Amino acid sequence: xxxxxxxxxxxxxxVRGAAEMFDKSGFEGASLVEILEASGMxxxxxxxxxxxxxxxxxxxxxxxxxxxxxxxEAIAAQESPAIEQIVMLCHEMARQIVQDPIVRAxxxxxxxxxxxxxxxxxxxxxWITACHTLAxxxxxxxxxxxxxxxxxxxxFVIGAFTGIQTVSQVLTHRTDLEQRVDEMWMILLPGIMxxxxxxxxxxxxxxxxxxxxTAESFDDQDRPALTS
Amino acid sequence: xxxxxxxxxxxxxxVRGAAEMFDKSGFEGASLVEILEASGMxxxxxxxxxxxxxxxxxxxxxxxxxxxxxxxEAIAAQESPAIEQIVMLCHEMARQIVQDPIVRAxxxxxxxxxxxxxxxxxxxxxWITACHTLAxxxxxxxxxxxxxxxxxxxxFVIGAFTGIQTVSQVLTHRTDLEQRVDEMWMILLPGIMxxxxxxxxxxxxxxxxxxxxTAESFDDQDRPALTS
Numbered sequence: 001x002x003x004x005x006x007x008x009x010x011x012x013x014x015v016r017g018a019a020e021m022f023d024k025s026g027f028e029g030a031s032l033v034e035i036l037e038a039s040g041m042x043x044x045x046x047x048x049x050x051x052x053x054x055x056x057x058x059x060x061x062x063x064x065x066x067x068x069x070x071x072x073e074a075i076a077a078q079e080s081p082a083i084e085q086i087v088m089l090c091h092e093m094a095r096q097i098v099q100d101p102i103v104r105a106x107x108x109x110x111x112x113x114x115x116x117x118x119x120x121x122x123x124x125x126x127w128i129t130a131c132h133t134l135a136x137x138x139x140x141x142x143x144x145x146x147x148x149x150x151x152x153x154x155x156f157v158i159g160a161f162t163g164i165q166t167v168s169q170v171l172t173h174r175t176d177l178e179q180r181v182d183e184m185w186m187i188l189l190p191g192i193m194x195x196x197x198x199x200x201x202x203x204x205x206x207x208x209x210x211x212x213x214t215a216e217s218f219d220d221q222d223r224p225a226l227t228s
Numbered sequence: 229x230x231x232x233x234x235x236x237x238x239x240x241x242x243v244r245g246a247a248e249m250f251d252k253s254g255f256e257g258a259s260l261v262e263i264l265e266a267s268g269m270x271x272x273x274x275x276x277x278x279x280x281x282x283x284x285x286x287x288x289x290x291x292x293x294x295x296x297x298x299x300x301e302a303i304a305a306q307e308s309p310a311i312e313q314i315v316m317l318c319h320e321m322a323r324q325i326v327q328d329p330i331v332r333a334x335x336x337x338x339x340x341x342x343x344x345x346x347x348x349x350x351x352x353x354x355w356i357t358a359c360h361t362l363a364x365x366x367x368x369x370x371x372x373x374x375x376x377x378x379x380x381x382x383x384f385v386i387g388a389f390t391g392i393q394t395v396s397q398v399l400t401h402r403t404d405l406e407q408r409v410d411e412m413w414m415i416l417l418p419g420i421m422x423x424x425x426x427x428x429x430x431x432x433x434x435x436x437x438x439x440x441x442t443a444e445s446f447d448d449q450d451r452p453a454l455t456s
Contacts, residue, residue: 025256026254026256026257026340027257028253028254028256028257029254029255029256029257029340110398111339111394111397111398112254112257124395124398124399125399148415152411152414152415153415155395155408155411156388156392156408156411156412156415158391158395159388159391159392159394159395159396159408159412160384160387160388160391160392160412161391162390162391162392162394162395163386163387163388163389163390163391163392163393163394164384164387164388164390164391165391166339166387166390166391166394167352167356167383167386167387167390168387169339170338170339170352171352171353180383180384180387183380183383183384184384184387184388186380187376187380187381187384187416187419187420188415188416188419189419190419191415191416191417191418191419191420192415192419
């Protein structure tokens with residue numbers, strides 16, 4: 001049992017070191033030597049847990065997948081109107097990117113690996129699917145115009161959010177990300193909410209998850225399979 | 229003179245080979261050996277023209293800067309309403325990304341280098357500035373609501389576009405990019421145009437540059453200085 005716990009700690013430290021290096025230098029740029037240095041582990045320990053650098057990368061993407069699903073479930077479990085949950089979703093994605101090195105590493109390597117067809121689209125699809133479900137519900141609740149096509153809207157919202165965080169990264173190292181996400185909703189809401197609901201726009205814009213989402217990033221029991 | 233022309237051709241081939249490798253493997257991932265193989269040039273030729281891989285990367289970003297400025301100027305020179313020029317701008321960015329390996333390489337290495345503070349924000353700022361100017365004009369022309377703040381709107385549009393192309397890359401290798409950009413305007417226009425102008429939404433959505441933008445990517449006389 002103690003040995004199992006020690007193995008889990010070792011594994012977690014390797015994943016943390018790898019996430020740090022992938023976030024900093026990318027999949028191609030991060031060497032195994034640097035990953036070992038960042039995690040303070042030996043080559044033997046790394047190869048006991050992971051077959052290769054690609055195996056580590058896929059593990060991190062699967063972790064990111066798990067973290068995003070946990071967040072989606074936590075938000076969906078709240079009682080707020082669906083339109084508010086969509087706004088919460090975007091602010092939660094921003095929070096994860098700013099605070100979680102595994103999420104940042106996952107984003108970077110997903111992009112790199114997708115350039116030559118090795119990349120899984122998992123986390124993007126998680127967010128798009130969640131947003132699609134919520135948009136359908138928001139139309140039923142009268143908060144989103146019936147002329148809006150939920151899958152098109154969902155892909156647009158996740159796409160727009162993705163780029164807003166990219167530009168925020170390039171221009172301000174993401175220090176202005178929360179404000180930029182808020183501005184996105186300030187610009188979008190008047191065009192997507194029926195006029196009769198415009199009075200609730202300030203409340204929708206201000207929606208945030210009340211329950212902090214705590215995914216235990218390093219416990220990868222029953223983590224979901226990679227979708228690609 | 230002939231020697232000068234030969235030097236220019238050599239230089240252009242090195243840049244093209246470097247762009248191909250940076251687009252494929254990123255700045256860290258692309259080795260000088262691979263860049264030489266992709267361009268069919270010798271190490272001596274490369275070092276005659278460029279000091280280092282970083283020098284090559286900066287040259288490519290400067291080229292991308294020049295290409296984006298040429299496009300902005302070509303669009304601004306047209307007689308269409310400013311709101312249509314904003315739509316044109318987005319479709320032109322999409323066209324460049326799909327068709328020009330220098331632009332794709334520039335985007336990728338800008339992101340990589342900005343992760344550790346070496347990245348110039350040039351092309352993002354070019355597009356944001358152009359969109360800002362056009363948004364101010366579109367408000368004057370009555371096509372954009374006066375409640376919209378031009379710099380906030382410009383940063384949002386360029387951010388949203390950036391992410392839409394990222395998600396399109398990950399999910400479909402950018403084969404659906406033009407459609408996704410069109411959907412972005414379908415969702416945005418009703419909320420940003422005054423009701424009295426809604427009748428012209430189909431025309432605005434359909435706006436494209438009539439003059440093909442042809443920047444001679446490989447002639448780098450008087451290329452602008454890098455902004456960082």
